[in-house]
Amino acid sequence: MKKMISLLVRNRPGVLSHVAGLVTRRGYNVESIAAGPTENPARTRITLVVSGDEREMEQVTRQLRKLIDCIEVRDLKYSEAVTGEVALVTVAVEPEKRLEIMSLANTFGARIADLDENSLTLQVVGSSHMVDMVITGLAPYHIKAMARTGLVALPIDSRENRESLL
Amino acid sequence: MTDTSNTGGKRTGAQILVAALERAGVETVFGYPGGPVITLYDAIYDASFKHILTRHEQGAAHAADGYARATGRVGVVMATSGPGATNLVTGLATANMDSVPLVAITGQVPTTAIGNDAFQEADIYGISLPITKHNYLVKDAEQLSQVLAEAFYLAGSGRRGPILVDVPKDIQTALLTPAPAEPVIIPGYEPEPPLQDDQLAELAEALKFSRRPLAYLGGGVTASGAEEELFRFLTENDIPATATLMAKGVFPDDHPLALGLPGMHGTKYANLAIYESDLILCLGARFDDRVAGNVRRFAPNARVAHVDIDAAEIGKRVDTHLPVVGDLKAVLARVLKTVTPVARPDWLRRIDELKQKYPLPLPPQDGPEIKPQSVVLAISEATRGEAIIVTDVGQHQMWAAQLIVSTRPRRFLSSGGLGTMGYGLPAAMGAQIGRPDLPVVLICGDGGFQMNIQELATIREHDLPVKIAIINNGCLGMVRQWQQFFYKERYSSSIWKHEPDFVKIAEGYGIPSRRVTEPAEVSRAVRALLDSPGPQLVDFKVDMFENVMPMIPAGGGQTDFYEC
Numbered sequence: 001m002k003k004m005i006s007l008l009v010r011n012r013p014g015v016l017s018h019v020a021g022l023v024t025r026r027g028y029n030v031e032s033i034a035a036g037p038t039e040n041p042a043r044t045r046i047t048l049v050v051s052g053d054e055r056e057m058e059q060v061t062r063q064l065r066k067l068i069d070c071i072e073v074r075d076l077k078y079s080e081a082v083t084g085e086v087a088l089v090t091v092a093v094e095p096e097k098r099l100e101i102m103s104l105a106n107t108f109g110a111r112i113a114d115l116d117e118n119s120l121t122l123q124v125v126g127s128s129h130m131v132d133m134v135i136t137g138l139a140p141y142h143i144k145a146m147a148r149t150g151l152v153a154l155p156i157d158s159r160e161n162r163e164s165l166l
Numbered sequence: 167m168t169d170t171s172n173t174g175g176k177r178t179g180a181q182i183l184v185a186a187l188e189r190a191g192v193e194t195v196f197g198y199p200g201g202p203v204i205t206l207y208d209a210i211y212d213a214s215f216k217h218i219l220t221r222h223e224q225g226a227a228h229a230a231d232g233y234a235r236a237t238g239r240v241g242v243v244m245a246t247s248g249p250g251a252t253n254l255v256t257g258l259a260t261a262n263m264d265s266v267p268l269v270a271i272t273g274q275v276p277t278t279a280i281g282n283d284a285f286q287e288a289d290i291y292g293i294s295l296p297i298t299k300h301n302y303l304v305k306d307a308e309q310l311s312q313v314l315a316e317a318f319y320l321a322g323s324g325r326r327g328p329i330l331v332d333v334p335k336d337i338q339t340a341l342l343t344p345a346p347a348e349p350v351i352i353p354g355y356e357p358e359p360p361l362q363d364d365q366l367a368e369l370a371e372a373l374k375f376s377r378r379p380l381a382y383l384g385g386g387v388t389a390s391g392a393e394e395e396l397f398r399f400l401t402e403n404d405i406p407a408t409a410t411l412m413a414k415g416v417f418p419d420d421h422p423l424a425l426g427l428p429g430m431h432g433t434k435y436a437n438l439a440i441y442e443s444d445l446i447l448c449l450g451a452r453f454d455d456r457v458a459g460n461v462r463r464f465a466p467n468a469r470v471a472h473v474d475i476d477a478a479e480i481g482k483r484v485d486t487h488l489p490v491v492g493d494l495k496a497v498l499a500r501v502l503k504t505v506t507p508v509a510r511p512d513w514l515r516r517i518d519e520l521k522q523k524y525p526l527p528l529p530p531q532d533g534p535e536i537k538p539q540s541v542v543l544a545i546s547e548a549t550r551g552e553a554i555i556v557t558d559v560g561q562h563q564m565w566a567a568q569l570i571v572s573t574r575p576r577r578f579l580s581s582g583g584l585g586t587m588g589y590g591l592p593a594a595m596g597a598q599i600g601r602p603d604l605p606v607v608l609i610c611g612d613g614g615f616q617m618n619i620q621e622l623a624t625i626r627e628h629d630l631p632v633k634i635a636i637i638n639n640g641c642l643g644m645v646r647q648w649q650q651f652f653y654k655e656r657y658s659s660s661i662w663k664h665e666p667d668f669v670k671i672a673e674g675y676g677i678p679s680r681r682v683t684e685p686a687e688v689s690r691a692v693r694a695l696l697d698s699p700g701p702q703l704v705d706f707k708v709d710m711f712e713n714v715m716p717m718i719p720a721g722g723g724q725t726d727f728y729e730c
Contacts, residue, residue, distance in 0.1 A: 010353070013303060014291060021295045055481070062478035068300040068320060071354035 002031065003057045006081070006153050007046040007064060008038070008072040015069045019046055022067060028052050028060050032150025043071070047153045074155060081153040087124045087131045088113060092142040104137045119144060179307040180209035180338040183271070186314035188214050189347065190269075192242050194233060194599055196226035200246025201286060203273035205338040218599065218628065221620035223250050225592040227257020228618065231266050232593030235579045236554055237600040238391070240267040240322045247273045248286030251332070252293065256586055259297040261328040263583025264412060265385055267321040268328035269314075270294075276336040277305055291332050299327030307340035311347050319350045324357030325476040326389055359475065361492045361500060369471050369488050370504045376445035378513045379405045380465075382428060382457075385412030385582070386450015386474060386494050388575045393417070395498035396449070402502075404510040406517050408436040410451055411563075411582040415551070415572030425517070426526070428724075429457035431564040431714050434524035437724040439517060440465050448472040450494050453483040454583065455720070463723025473497050526568055527715050535709040536685045538637045539565050544692040545607055545635060546570045553605040553696075554579065554597050558590030558614030561643035564714040566609050577604075588617025591634070595621055598630045605633065605696065612638040612665065612705075622675040625701050633695050634677075634703040639710045640665055647713045651728060661710075668705040679703035 009015045016035055023030055031049040038045045050060055065073045093101055098120060105112065105122050108130060114121035124134045128151050135146070177185075183206060187195070196218045199207045210217050220226040223245040230241030241261075245254050251272040261268045275284040291303040300320050302313050310333070317329040373379060387396055393416045400407050400423055407417050408428040417424055425436035440446065446468045451457070458464040461484050471488035472480045480489045490497055529537050542565045549555065551573035557563040557580045572578045579597055581589040594608040615636055625632055645660040672679035682691040682704055695704045717728040 008354075013305060014295075014301075017292065017295060025296045059478065059482060065354075066476065066478055068352060068355055 001054065001057060002049060002051045003060070004076045004078070004081070004083070004151065004153055005048040005050065005061060005064065006074045006076050006155055007048065007070055009044050009046060009067075010069040010071060011037075011042050011044045012069055015044065016046070018067050018069060019048070019064065022063055023048070023050065023060065026060065026063055028056060032148070034150040034152045036152070045154075047151050049151050076153055076155060080157075081155050083127060083151055083153040084125065085128050085131050085149055085151050087134070087146065087148045088121055089124065089135065089138060089143060090114070090119055090121045090145040091138055092119050092144050094118065097141070101138070101141065104134070108134050108137075110134060176341040176343050178205065178209065178338065179310055179333070179340045179342070180206045182307070182310050182342070182344050183314065183333065183338070184209040184213045185344070186311050187242065190240070190314065190318040192240075194218060195242045195244055196220055196229040196233070196596065197244030198223045198226055198246065198250060200250045200273065202247040202275060202335045203244065203250075203338070205335065206244070206271075206273065206333070218624065220592065220624050222618065223253035224257055224588065225595075225618050225621040225624065227254045227268075227270065228260065228586075228589050228592035229596030229599070229621070230268055231257060231261045231589075232556065232579055232596030233600040234261075234266050234268060234596075235593070236576055236597035238576065239600070240269055240318055241596065242269050242271070244271045245273070246286070247275055247290070248288045251290035252288050254290075255293060255297065256584075256588075258294055258328045258330065260581050260584045260586045260589060262297045262299065264581065265326045265389060266328065267326040269317045269321050270328060270330045272330065272332050273338070274303070274332045274334040277334045278336065280334065290330065294330045297328070298330050299325075301330040301332070303332045304334070304337050307337045307342050308345065310337065311345065312350075315347055315350050316352065320352070320355075324355070358493050358496075359477070359491050361496060362490075365488070365490045366497065366500055366504070369473075369490055370501060372445055372469060372471060372488055373403065373447075373501075373505055374508065377510065378443045378516075379403070379445040379447060379510075380439055380443035380468075381405050381407040381447045381449055382440070382451050383407055383409040383413035383416055383449050384451025385410070387413050387416040389450065390475070390494040391575075392495035392498050393575050395495055395502060398502055399498050402507040403505065404508065404514055405447065406439060406514070408432065408440065410454070410457060411567055411578075411580050413451070414567060414570075414578040414580075416575045418551075418573040419571045420573065427567045429454075430459065430718050430720070431568065431716065432457075433526050433568070434716050434727060435517070435520035437718065438520050438524065441724040442516070443468045446470045448474075450474060452479050455483075458484060459718055459721050460723040460726075463725070465724070529712065531685050533709065534685075536683065536688060536706055538562060538639065538706075538708040538712050539569060540685065540688050541635060541637055541692065541706045541708065542566050542569045542609060544689045545609065548692050548696050549605065549607060551577065553577070553607050554601060556580070556590050556594040556597055556606060556608045558608075558610040559585045559587045560611045560614060561639070561647065561712075561714050562609050562611045562637040565637075587611075587614040590614055591618050592621045594632045594634075595625050595630055598632050599628070605631070607633045607635065607696070609635050609637060611643060612636055612640065612668070613642045615668070616666070619671070622672065622677055626676045629700055631700050631702075634701070635692070635695060636668055636703070636705045637708055638665075638668070638705050639708050639712070641710055643710075643712075644714070646710070650711075650713070651717075651730065652719070668703065672703040677701045677703050679705065681705045681707065683707045
């Protein structure tokens with residue numbers, strides 16, 4: 001099973017090492033890890049997607065909760081969160097085939113981030129599923145390079161004031 | 167006290183660090199200086215605490231650990247950057263596995279040099295990540311006070327553990343006006359999780375209907391100081407108890423309800439009682455694989471209740487039916503109030519029967535060679551629970567765990583989780599410094615003794631009256647035993663071809679010593695060891711081929727006893 005975990009951590013040097021180190025040494029599989037600033041400069045939000053069996057998944061949350069710099073650890077269901085991912089995909093393409101790809105891009109609201117004679121880079125923003133679909137759509141062409149941010153997620157109830165925790 | 171007249175009231179980072187240690191109530195620091203911490207050691211010259219210079223940083227780390235285990239206070243160790251810091255690694259891992267409160271302070275190359283492979287640079291922050299409860303690299307001198315206050319708070323609260331603080335040289339030399347210490351607030355850190363009424367109610371209910379409850383005690387009992395509540399709980403409810411290495415003595419070994427050690431080298435009656443139990447009460451233990459080799463055949467007929475301050479321990483290896491998160495002392499105090507005492511005569515009769523039928527095997531002392539168990543027994547009889555017994559790791563450790571009668575917490579110190587050979591001698595030294603009022607006896611194998619033998623110099627220097635009994639079987643006994651049982655007696659690299667003369671070595675260090683080879687001399691030699699003043703060493707030459715029994719091979723269930 002896969003699991004999406006949202007962590008709110010103290011923005012301290014080494015906090016990412018603590019999170020990544022814990023996940024690695026306990027033997028969990030990381031699908032993605034994304035970290036970035038929040039509304040509070042002293043806090044960082046990290047979104048982790050991990051996979052494993054049920055006992056492992058239960059353990060990973062508890063172990064993360066023990067990290068001193070972790071303020072909050074939440075298992076997120078997709079229904080409880082807004083999520084998104086950015087992917088950059090460079091495809092080798094002859095000028096005459098550009099239109100085909102641009103039409104695929106339009107369908108998914110992707111935009112062209114870079115272009116030269118023989119290749120084109122798409123920027124895809126959306127759910128991980130949507131990014132997967134675009135990549136599937138591009139598979140018949142030659143994908144030269146790709147970068148994905150991994151999922152970022154925000155619990156829906158973050159809209160409410162939770163100052164008490166901060 | 168320090169002259170600050172020409173610095174405009176400013177102080178160095180090193181002075182601020184020392185002041186923070188004094189504020190934390192530190193009385194003793196174990197350590198070893200070097201280039202990048204000379205500034206720190208200069209500040210220590212004026213400190214109110216005592217600094218014990220060991221002969222190796224590993225010795226300092228284990229000494230701080232022994233000090234912490236014996237006293238319940240936070241142990242402090244210091245080392246320089248690079249090799250000094252990496253020499254702490256085994257000590258930190260040992261403390262981390264056994265949840266021992268330590269603060270380790272390491273020097274580091276200047277912040278401007280970090281990452282340049284500078285002389286004596288090692289990324290101790292990265293290295294210590296997986297073997298500390300938390301760690302810090304201080305990059306701003308203004309934060310030193312706060313970081314140290316946090317370090318002591320974290321080490322000694324919740325599930326205890328080692329904290330490392332890495333302090334670059336320029337942070338030590340920085341001049342600044344000390345800011346008043348702010349209270350430590352760590353959002354999201356909950357050292358004493360609030361008790362949950364429903365969990366306690368379910369535990370009380372399960373206990374009421376249990377006919378064969380069994381308490382399985384771990385280091386959490388010691389850490390929370392719950393021995394009085396535990397004694398009442400067990401005795402008022404007729405609950406027999408098995409104690410891990412970490413819990414030895416928290417419930418008196420000589421009480422009829424005491425079952426001794428569980429697991430691989432535990433008593434048969436403890437393991438059979440676990441197997442027959444209908445309710446396992448795991449109190450601050452963690453179902454280590456040396457206790458529960460096979461979780462499916464650990465206690466197949468039992469519901470499992472697990473009380474732990476660390477929620478992540480619950481359900482980690484064994485399915486838990488009744489989780490209780492909280493400090494054990496508080497949990498037991500609440501349970502004592504709600505549970506009506508129940509007598510369980512049938513269960514106690516069964517426990518007696520198991521004890522009669524499967525007593526701990528003791529070899530007859532009939533041959534010309536000393537049986538190692540006889541030395542351990544003589545030490546137990548001569549100390550009667552009044553001494554702090556420290557062990558190293560291996561066969562002698564298991565014999566000590568089986569045979570020493572321990573009746574109080576913090577009187578049996580041993581590396582349980584990491585199983586660190588070389589732990590014993592420096593830990594005994596630290597324990598003696600922490601508890602000068604108690605006799606400290608080290609029981610040590612001839613292998614582990616050689617791993618930190620240099621600390622004999624520190625023991626001599628401070629005239630610490632540690633009594634050292636070497637159980638000398640001329641080999642790495644536990645490895646040899648496994649090779650005998652499971653590797654067709656192919657003794658690969660477990661038997662020395664040359665053994666040093668420990669009596670001469672001790673003489674060289676200025677420690678009175680003697681060798682004992684005759685079985686008839688054992689009792690007298692043990693009494694002489696304990697009664698003579700100052701540090702003393704006796705090298706007991708014992709039977710090389712004695713084995714630790716009973717034994718459940720690795721991965722076995724509680725009834726899978728090995729028969730040789």
